[in-house]
Amino acid sequence: MRTTVKSPHLPFGDQRTAPWYGKDIISIKQFSRSDLEYIFAVAHEMRVMVERVGTFDLLKGKILANLFYEPSTRTSSSFLAAMERLGGNVISISEVRYSSVAKGESLPDTVRTLECYADVIVIRHPELGSAAIAAQAARKPVINAGDGVGEHPTQALLDAFTIHEELGNLENLTVTMVGDLKYGRTVHSLSRLLSLYNAKLHYVSPEALRMPPEIIAELEAKGVSQTEHRTLDKALWETDVLYVTRVQRERFPSEDVYESVKGAYVINAEVMKGAKPRTIVMHPLPRVNEISVDFDDDPRAAYFRQMEYGLYVRMALLAMVLGKA
Ligand code: NCD
Numbered sequence: 001m002r003t004t005v006k007s008p009h010l011p012f013g014d015q016r017t018a019p020w021y022g023k024d025i026i027s028i029k030q031f032s033r034s035d036l037e038y039i040f041a042v043a044h045e046m047r048v049m050v051e052r053v054g055t056f057d058l059l060k061g062k063i064l065a066n067l068f069y070e071p072s073t074r075t076s077s078s079f080l081a082a083m084e085r086l087g088g089n090v091i092s093i094s095e096v097r098y099s100s101v102a103k104g105e106s107l108p109d110t111v112r113t114l115e116c117y118a119d120v121i122v123i124r125h126p127e128l129g130s131a132a133i134a135a136q137a138a139r140k141p142v143i144n145a146g147d148g149v150g151e152h153p154t155q156a157l158l159d160a161f162t163i164h165e166e167l168g169n170l171e172n173l174t175v176t177m178v179g180d181l182k183y184g185r186t187v188h189s190l191s192r193l194l195s196l197y198n199a200k201l202h203y204v205s206p207e208a209l210r211m212p213p214e215i216i217a218e219l220e221a222k223g224v225s226q227t228e229h230r231t232l233d234k235a236l237w238e239t240d241v242l243y244v245t246r247v248q249r250e251r252f253p254s255e256d257v258y259e260s261v262k263g264a265y266v267i268n269a270e271v272m273k274g275a276k277p278r279t280i281v282m283h284p285l286p287r288v289n290e291i292s293v294d295f296d297d298d299p300r301a302a303y304f305r306q307m308e309y310g311l312y313v314r315m316a317l318l319a320m321v322l323g324k325a
Helices: 013-017 033-053 074-085 107-114 130-137 153-167 185-197 213-221 255-261 303-321
Strands: 063-068 089-093 120-125 142-147 174-178 200-204 225-229 241-244 280-282
Touching: 033 153, 033 185, 033 303, 063 074, 063 107, 074 089, 074 120, 074 142, 074 303, 107 120, 107 130, 120 130, 130 142, 142 153, 153 185, 153 241, 153 280, 153 303, 174 185, 185 213, 213 225, 280 303
Parallel strands: 063 089, 063 120, 120 142, 174 200, 174 241, 200 225, 241 280
Antiparallel strands: none
């Protein structure tokens, strides 16, 4: 991954001063607190503009290649909507079996092809490290939309923006992550992001789905308070943000192991009686059965609002890497 400006072609001289212009977004580790404050401010402006005018021409003439090797509803359609709301256009490749990938084309060659037609590439791929490989091959900015069990940085950014908008700040919060912490890439990125804000983290999972030890060690070295639990009751009472995840069936080595852990935790109205009145419940979605629909109308259920915040954050990120924010 290069973090220097990639494209030597600068149609407007002042783009050079935009800090994220031409950069890849591969890992949440690239972001400092001041970067996050900047993204929140731009995302907030995007929200105001969408509410006021719907679509505007900030990225008119720019093209996004949306390259999805794994299923997606929210991430792909919110990047598509983000580009269109900014007046740009999108090449969508979500059925890679109809592209030259099915003929055996390598990821670097596919990326080199798409950058001939597009100004920025968003990629989701089942292999850990694939986004970094794509970024290495590309001259144009590459945005990681999920690389296997690795990271999902734009999800963490929208998760942080959600917390910021819902609770007013991110400082000193107790955040409890529940479910599949081993294969769930969203929690890998979010826990790293929260380490910048003095968060107290609780990890609630079955033994087989614990947060990877290397992430625990990484955050430990930064002095983050982290506690692992097998049940939710030890952590729920003091939780400010309950971050629920889906058991990632597609990443399990065998169906038997999946069956043994799939229904481990279910959040419902009854369980949430044990939480504070201002606790927010988040989920990257899709949910299977880990949040009961009987909780959806509770004002603490933030997961549908979270999807909308994702649009504004992705608009901000596209504008930033294309030198327009
Ligand atoms: C997540 C993902 O793809 O990692 N979904 C998303 O991007 N909103 C979570 C999941 O699939 O469970």
